[in-house]
Amino acid sequence: MRFLKSLFKDKLAASSLVVILAVIIIGVFAPVFAPHDPLEVNISKKYAGSSWEYLLGTDQLGRCVLSRLIYGIRPSILWVMAALMLSVLIGAVLGFIAGYFKGKVDALIMRVCDIMLSFPGYVMPIAFVGIFGVGLENILIAFIIMKWAWFTRVIRTSVMQYTELEYIQFAKAAGVNHFKIIRRHLIPVTLADIAVISSSSVCSMILQISGFSFLGLGVQAPAPEWGMMLNEARSVMFTRPELMLAPGIAIITVVFAFNFLSDSLQTIFDPKLMKSKKIRTEKVEA
Amino acid sequence: MLQVKRVEKSYAKGGIFSKERQQVLNRVTFDCREGECLGIIGESGSGKSTLGRLILGIEKPDSGSVLFDGKKLKKSLSKSGIISVVFQNYKSSINPFFTVQQAIMEPMEITSRNTMESRKKVVWLLNQVGLPSSYLNKYPHELSGGEVQRVCIARAISTEPKCIILDEAISSLDVSIQTQILELLKRLKDTHNISYLFITHDIQSAAYICDRIIIFKNGQIEEIVKTENLKNTQSAYAKQLLKSLMIY
Ligand SMILES: Nc1ncnc2c1ncn2[C@@H]1O[C@H](COP(=O)(O)OP(=O)(O)OP(=O)(O)O)[C@@H](O)[C@H]1O
Ligand SMILES: [Mg+2]
Numbered sequence: 452m453r454f455l456k457s458l459f460k461d462k463l464a465a466s467s468l469v470v471i472l473a474v475i476i477i478g479v480f481a482p483v484f485a486p487h488d489p490l491e492v493n494i495s496k497k498y499a500g501s502s503w504e505y506l507l508g509t510d511q512l513g514r515c516v517l518s519r520l521i522y523g524i525r526p527s528i529l530w531v532m533a534a535l536m537l538s539v540l541i542g543a544v545l546g547f548i549a550g551y552f553k554g555k556v557d558a559l560i561m562r563v564c565d566i567m568l569s570f571p572g573y574v575m576p577i578a579f580v581g582i583f584g585v586g587l588e589n590i591l592i593a594f595i596i597m598k599w600a601w602f603t604r605v606i607r608t609s610v611m612q613y614t615e616l617e618y619i620q621f622a623k624a625a626g627v628n629h630f631k632i633i634r635r636h637l638i639p640v641t642l643a644d645i646a647v648i649s650s651s652s653v654c655s656m657i658l659q660i661s662g663f664s665f666l667g668l669g670v671q672a673p674a675p676e677w678g679m680m681l682n683e684a685r686s687v688m689f690t691r692p693e694l695m696l697a698p699g700i701a702i703i704t705v706v707f708a709f710n711f712l713s714d715s716l717q718t719i720f721d722p723k724l725m726k727s728k729k730i731r732t733e734k735v736e737a
Numbered sequence: 738m739l740q741v742k743r744v745e746k747s748y749a750k751g752g753i754f755s756k757e758r759q760q761v762l763n764r765v766t767f768d769c770r771e772g773e774c775l776g777i778i779g780e781s782g783s784g785k786s787t788l789g790r791l792i793l794g795i796e797k798p799d800s801g802s803v804l805f806d807g808k809k810l811k812k813s814l815s816k817s818g819i820i821s822v823v824f825q826n827y828k829s830s831i832n833p834f835f836t837v838q839q840a841i842m843e844p845m846e847i848t849s850r851n852t853m854e855s856r857k858k859v860v861w862l863l864n865q866v867g868l869p870s871s872y873l874n875k876y877p878h879e880l881s882g883g884e885v886q887r888v889c890i891a892r893a894i895s896t897e898p899k900c901i902i903l904d905e906a907i908s909s910l911d912v913s914i915q916t917q918i919l920e921l922l923k924r925l926k927d928t929h930n931i932s933y934l935f936i937t938h939d940i941q942s943a944a945y946i947c948d949r950i951i952i953f954k955n956g957q958i959e960e961i962v963k964t965e966n967l968k969n970t971q972s973a974y975a976k977q978l979l980k981s982l983m984i985y
Contacts (some may be wrong), residue, residue: 549875617824624793625844625896626816639834648819 455462457719464715467708474705475532478524478546487515489675492646498691507697510683514699519675523698526587526670527677534591539649541600545631546639549603550610560603560660580668585736587670588692591665594656613637643720650713653707661702674729677702738932739820739900741771741794744801746787746956761787762956764801769900774926774933776964777944779953780974785936789902792934795823805899821893825887825905831858831877836921837863838873841892848896861893866921868897883914890921892927902934918945940967940978 460463477484486506493513501508507516549557580586613619614637622632661678663669671678672683677698684694698732746762749755761784769775779785790796792803794813802809804820814820821844824830832841838859845855860870866887877885885905895900903922907915925931925947937943943950944964952959952975959972970976 464861498743501826603933616829617826618830618835620790620795620820620824621830621892622843624795624815626812626818626847636832 454719461715461719463711464719467494467712470704470708471712474524474528478529481525485518485521489514489670490673493664508693509520510694516694519680520697520701523675523677523680527657527661530587530591531660532653535653537594537654538598539602539645541599542606543645545603546606550607551614551633551637553582564600564603564615570678572597576663585668585671590660590669605648606641606645609641609709610637613640613671646716646720647713650709650716654709655701657706738773738806740768740804740850741792742766742802742804742832744791744798744803746791746798759922760956766959767951767958767961769932770933771933771934772930774935774947775939776935776947777951777953778901778937778940778943778950781938783953784934784956785902785953789904789936791861793820793901793923818896819898820900821898821904822892822902822904823889825908826883827889827909830889833877836874836876837888839889844892845895862895865925866891882910883918886910886918894925898936899932900932902936917943
């Protein structure tokens with residue numbers, strides 16, 4: 452509750468959250484919001500300008516751009532977020548185990564992470580696509596396989612730093628069981644870090660997935676996807692720039708929203724930081 | 738009552754493949770009587786906090802043992818509620834998301850299930866450490882350092898331990914608050930018959946509250962002196978500490 456209150460005090464964070472939630476809702480209920488079938492081809496109306504029937508006009512096959520944009524939320528944002536959540540979840544579980552119990556488990560998990568992280572970021576998805584064929588699923592799976600190691604690393608570091616804190620030492624000494632310590636003391640404080648890490652990396656993931664689709668490795672035509680829409684609009688970049696603007700602006704808006712949110716989350720989650728923020732602004736005013 | 742026997746501890750130095758170890762504690766042997774306040778004075782890095790962790794049972798010694806009434810307990814001393822602890826850094830001694838009440842209740846919940854009873858006890862404990870019951874629902878960042886340390890003391894005595902390890906518990910407070918907390922500790926010691934392991938590098942406060950003082954250096958006990966005889970101490974470190982005191 453306190454979290455929501457402070458979130459809504461921060462205008463930028465609140466509006467970012469609203470944008471993100473709106474995008475998610477529109478994406479989930481795409482059939483309700485989309486005026487047309489995104490796959491419906493209507494060659495006679497190709498490259499139509501904006502009208503009441505086609506708010507954002509139509510593309511080279513006469514398909515409704517707005518509908519394609521709305522359906523494109525699913526692969527571009529929703530699936531990316533699902534993949535991200537899965538890798539954060541794996542990373543969190545392993546990171547908590549490694550960071551909390553330390554010792555041999557930690558060494559083992561970290562060596563596996565080292566191996567995973569030694570692959571360059573773009574090679575793995577491309578190799579994966581090369582073996583299993585193009586398609587969004589394969590790219591997403593490759594992403595999960597790549598990213599969990601990174602999340603494990605980061606979350607472990609954050610957990611380790613917190614387990615050294617006196618109140619956790621005290622709880623350990625008093626004999627509170629490990630599960631309870633993790634749930635009551637570690638998760639609330641590391642949640643801030645996790646939220647910040649994942650909200651900032653969702654941006655790079657959205658951009659990368661769109662990038663792969665732009666290159667034709669991800670979502671396959673005719674399914675709508677923002678990166679692919681950009682690619683399709685490329686050929687008419689100078690005659691019909693608005694076809695490029697629609698998905699471009701959509702990507703930029705969402706990425707900005709996530710970035711702003713991740714910035715604000717950092718201060719919101721931390722009661723101490725919030726206090727210091729207040730003091731800082733007071734000092735500036737004085 | 739509490740006996741530490743030939744305790745040794747070393748930590749691995751360098752990476753996981755390095756065999757080199759740093760000896761932090763070297764055959765430490767002493768005992769602490771019931772109701773006694775035993776000071777442990779030593780330089781920074783001499784292994785005082787490590788000794789504290791070993792006695793609490795958060796870590797295991799490489800060799801040697803910590804005995805209670807001559808017996809080695811199955812559970813660690815802190816888990817059996819015999820020993821509790823107050824740490825130096827009051828800023829992170831209490832979970833920032835916990836209220837004072839939740840913080841004090843935490844160790845009590847393990848031993849007793851009756852929450853109604855415990856709630857009453859929290860109020861009583863707060864009064865014992867000189868805080869009004871209006872503090873129950875405050876968060877740690879709303880308290881001053883001295884107040885947090887009082888809450889930590891209340892939390893430490895909540896399980897009615899026989900002994901409390903005070904690991905530089907007053908070192909980061911300012912001097913006037915230090916004396917208040919020392920007074921409080923002295924009073925609690927008499928009313929509850931608790932013994933203290935008072936870890937510090939401030940010889941003045943140690944001399945004020947302790948019955949005996951252990952001079953600790955490089956993981957070894959240099960000397961154990963009664964506080965009355967502190968002036969005649971043999972060890973160089975204690976002499977040096979005393980000398981710096983004389984200047985004031
Ligand atoms: N978990 C650990 N792993 C490796 N080395 C450690 C660990 N804990 C302590 N040490 C080392 O043991 C030595 C003693 O540390 P300790 O914290 O016990 O000193 P201290 O006497 O309490 O010092 P201070 O007065 O600064 O609190 C230090 O050199 C430290 O580097
Ligand atoms: Mg110490």
